[in-house]
Amino acid sequence: MNTYTICIFTENTIGLLNRITIIFTRRRINIESLTVSETERKGVSRFTIVIKHESRETVEKLVRQIRKIIEVMAVFGYLNDEIVSNEIALFKIATPLGSKPLDIEYINKHFNAWVVYWQLDYVVIEKTGSEKEIFEFFSYIKPHGILEFVRSGRVAVGKTEKGLVEYLPEYEWEYYL
Amino acid sequence: MNTTVSEITAEEPQPAVPAAKLIKPLTGAEALMQSLVAEGVDTIFGYPGGAIMPVYDALYDYQDRLNHILVRHEQGAAHAAEGYARVTGRAGVCLVTSGPGATNLVTGIADAMIDSTPMVCLVGQVGVKLLGTDAFQETDVIGVTMPITKWNYQVTSADEIPEIVAKAFYLAQTGRPGPVVIDITKNAQQELMTKPFEYQKCEKVISYRPRLVPKQDQLEKAAELINKAKKPYMLVGHGVLIAKAEQELLAFVEKTGIPVATTLLGQSAISVDHPLYMGWLGMHGNYGPNVMTDQCDLLIGVGMRFDDRVTGNPDLFARQAKVVHIEIDPAEIDKIIKADAPVIGDAKEVLTRLMPLVHQNDHTAWRNEFRKYDDIEDQKVTHPAIAPTTEKIKMAEAIDLLSKKTRGEAVMVADVGQHQMMTSAYYEFKKPHSLVTSGGLGTMGFALPAAFGAKVGDPSREVIAIIGDGCFQMTIQELGTIAQSKLPVKIIILNNNFLGMVRQWQQLFFDRRYSFVELQNPDFITIGKGFGIDGHTCANREDLSASLDTLLASDKPYLLEIIVEKEENVFPMVPAGTSVASIRLE
Numbered sequence: 001m002n003t004y005t006i007c008i009f010t011e012n013t014i015g016l017l018n019r020i021t022i023i024f025t026r027r028r029i030n031i032e033s034l035t036v037s038e039t040e041r042k043g044v045s046r047f048t049i050v051i052k053h054e055s056r057e058t059v060e061k062l063v064r065q066i067r068k069i070i071e072v073m074a075v076f077g078y079l080n081d082e083i084v085s086n087e088i089a090l091f092k093i094a095t096p097l098g099s100k101p102l103d104i105e106y107i108n109k110h111f112n113a114w115v116v117y118w119q120l121d122y123v124v125i126e127k128t129g130s131e132k133e134i135f136e137f138f139s140y141i142k143p144h145g146i147l148e149f150v151r152s153g154r155v156a157v158g159k160t161e162k163g164l165v166e167y168l169p170e171y172e173w174e175y176y177l
Numbered sequence: 178m179n180t181t182v183s184e185i186t187a188e189e190p191q192p193a194v195p196a197a198k199l200i201k202p203l204t205g206a207e208a209l210m211q212s213l214v215a216e217g218v219d220t221i222f223g224y225p226g227g228a229i230m231p232v233y234d235a236l237y238d239y240q241d242r243l244n245h246i247l248v249r250h251e252q253g254a255a256h257a258a259e260g261y262a263r264v265t266g267r268a269g270v271c272l273v274t275s276g277p278g279a280t281n282l283v284t285g286i287a288d289a290m291i292d293s294t295p296m297v298c299l300v301g302q303v304g305v306k307l308l309g310t311d312a313f314q315e316t317d318v319i320g321v322t323m324p325i326t327k328w329n330y331q332v333t334s335a336d337e338i339p340e341i342v343a344k345a346f347y348l349a350q351t352g353r354p355g356p357v358v359i360d361i362t363k364n365a366q367q368e369l370m371t372k373p374f375e376y377q378k379c380e381k382v383i384s385y386r387p388r389l390v391p392k393q394d395q396l397e398k399a400a401e402l403i404n405k406a407k408k409p410y411m412l413v414g415h416g417v418l419i420a421k422a423e424q425e426l427l428a429f430v431e432k433t434g435i436p437v438a439t440t441l442l443g444q445s446a447i448s449v450d451h452p453l454y455m456g457w458l459g460m461h462g463n464y465g466p467n468v469m470t471d472q473c474d475l476l477i478g479v480g481m482r483f484d485d486r487v488t489g490n491p492d493l494f495a496r497q498a499k500v501v502h503i504e505i506d507p508a509e510i511d512k513i514i515k516a517d518a519p520v521i522g523d524a525k526e527v528l529t530r531l532m533p534l535v536h537q538n539d540h541t542a543w544r545n546e547f548r549k550y551d552d553i554e555d556q557k558v559t560h561p562a563i564a565p566t567t568e569k570i571k572m573a574e575a576i577d578l579l580s581k582k583t584r585g586e587a588v589m590v591a592d593v594g595q596h597q598m599m600t601s602a603y604y605e606f607k608k609p610h611s612l613v614t615s616g617g618l619g620t621m622g623f624a625l626p627a628a629f630g631a632k633v634g635d636p637s638r639e640v641i642a643i644i645g646d647g648c649f650q651m652t653i654q655e656l657g658t659i660a661q662s663k664l665p666v667k668i669i670i671l672n673n674n675f676l677g678m679v680r681q682w683q684q685l686f687f688d689r690r691y692s693f694v695e696l697q698n699p700d701f702i703t704i705g706k707g708f709g710i711d712g713h714t715c716a717n718r719e720d721l722s723a724s725l726d727t728l729l730a731s732d733k734p735y736l737l738e739i740i741v742e743k744e745e746n747v748f749p750m751v752p753a754g755t756s757v758a759s760i761r762l763e
Contacts, residue, residue, distance in 0.1 A: 073384040
């Protein structure tokens with residue numbers, strides 16, 4: 001099983017998420033995570049979809065099928081060593097009176113995680129990093145009592161000199177930057 | 178084309194009044210009509226209903242410019258649009274209402290998708306304020322048709338209509354063609370446009386770049402393989418007909434001397450008379466063309482997608498051969514069969530550009546190897562089928578005789594099953610775009626509506642529908658459309674009182690356990706007459722020739738029922754999932 005990160009650049013139109021995910025569904029490929037946001041170009045959305053699959057050939061076929069969607073401008077598939085990627089997780093940890101105190105300094109220094117909100121009975125800790133780092137922190141913090149845990153999908157940029165948007169069709173793009 | 182309605186509807190210009198005041202604003206429905214006219218649409222296959230009534234009201238004033246054919250079921254509209262598109266190369270247009278009107282189109286849309294047929298479906302939808310409320314006849318048509326359309330879009334304001342219609346036709350007809358659905362909310366049909374109507378044909382969509390012109394390095398690699406090959410073999414698919422590349426194909430094979438076979442939908446891309454035409458291949462294709470895929474050293478697929486009905490088991494298909502795959506859709510490359518030299522582009526462009534790169538050649542000895550299989554097939558299959566000694570008429574002899582009587586020049590619209598395979602096998606196609614059939618989806622009931630669609634598309638040609646008794650009852654109501662539209666479509670029912678192809682499989686692979694395949698049929702001729710369509714039944718061999726003459730001589734629609742042998746089988750046959758080497762002749 002290899003992890004593939006698929007970056008899809010699309011026009012920002014209604015229903016596109018559905019149009020893309022049914023390509024996965026039809027081929028019985030499970031989506032591990034999915035993140036969508038607008039890019040530095042106006043009206044261009046970027047999907048980052050992570051899947052696990054044993055066959056590179058199947059993933060390549062999948063990429064070509066996604067490319068066929070009219071509103072899709074470009075699709076790129078990557079293995080983990082070809083990208084810089086990150087995820088973000090929020091942990092809501094119970095801190096009732098008399099409980100074992102949290103070692104915030106250790107959490108900051110060792111895990112690079114930060115308290116972003118606190119109340120009398122709980123704190124919210126933000127941890128960014130790879131899936132592995134997030135779950136290492138998860139194991140560490142678990143004994144304190146996790147009230148809520150949420151992890152984002154992966155965001156990734158390619159390890160190439162050019163930005164991926166450079167590969168999009170030529171057009172008078174409007175930029176945010 | 179630019180058509181501004183201001184030019185058409187403006188009164189004498191009055192200098193004192195601002196120009197904008199003179200422009201009569203159009204409703205969305207009128208804008209739709211104007212857009213279709215500007216796009217060059219001449220025919221609409223449709224069925225009215227609540228959510229499309231404003232459009233039908235506008236259509237009342239456009240009857241002189243838009244020929245609307247009222248079908249009897251929306252599935253008929255979809256297949257008719259396909260038939261129209263297959264003979265003209267232009268998108269067929271359907272107009273239906275929301276909910277059941279739209280869902281009844283679904284089979285036809287799926288059929289058009291898998292057979293790369295251009296089609297634009299205009300579908301009514303409840304008003305924008307009612308969307309998502311489970312309103313009367315509301316269905317999520319965008320959601321339902323998403324996986325079976327090349328593109329779909331929901332229009333919710335009148336102003337969007339011209340641009341979206343233009344985009345729909347552009348997308349449906351370019352690149353690898355396919356069906357497009359436009360879902361138009363009722364308010365968008367009724368409301369006035371807030372800007373002057375202007376129709377501009379779409380020529381570009383930013384995120385859609387079909388590659389028509391192939392890359393030079395791909396061409397050179399393909400040419401090198403072609404020039405080196407000792408036993409090259411070319412498989413021609415629907416893509417050649419869609420690209421209208423018949424002349425280029427002819428020039429290419431005549432220069433290179435490469436033997437050619439077609440797929441089912443590639444039939445008629447090259448005349449059966451041509452010395453380089455070897456036959457067709459696939460599950461029920463000819464003997465030689467199938468088994469030679471195991472002997473060639475180079476396979477050149479043009480505008481075809483190595484469907485499982487062509488390859489059998491793909492792991493065992495043409496393992497010894499290098500593969501050149503010429504195809505407009507990059508997703509087809511390596512999908513089933515790995516290509517050593519893929520060439521992405523339009524078949525016409527690719528063949529034209531390959532011409533100067535390939536050497537003049539003559540593969541006579543190699544070609545003759547096909548012929549020895551032809552002799553075996555003739556003796557074991559063809560001859561007994563077209564000159565039978567059995568009591569009952571055989572399907573093959575009826576098609577063979579029809580082929581001779583029409584000199585192979587008719588448009589054959591075949592339904593799905595044994596009669597379809599017999600039509601493909603025994604009709605000797607001489608002219609391109611002459612076989613209209615449901616290849617990929619195998620939609621029973623396709624032929625009757627597709628036949629009148631084809632007849633509307635090309636009234637100059639004789640259109641003959643070949644339909645089984647099972648298929649006929651799936652869209653039998655379209656006899657009403659044919660009668661009302663006075664379309665001289667010729668209909669032949671090959672009646673064996675069986676769902677013949679399923680019965681054949683049950684006989685061969687399920688130990689003759691005939692499970693629900695025998696039909697108690699109505700009197701088809703009486704039904705035809707009830708619709709106002711004349712016809713007769715032919716049950717004896719000695720009447721067959723005269724019966725076909727009567728059918729062909731009629732200047733009106735005509736229904737000929739031919740009672741054929743009950744348990745005739747279609748051979749050759751490559752059993753599903755096996756290699757072509759397992760082909761059976763009996």
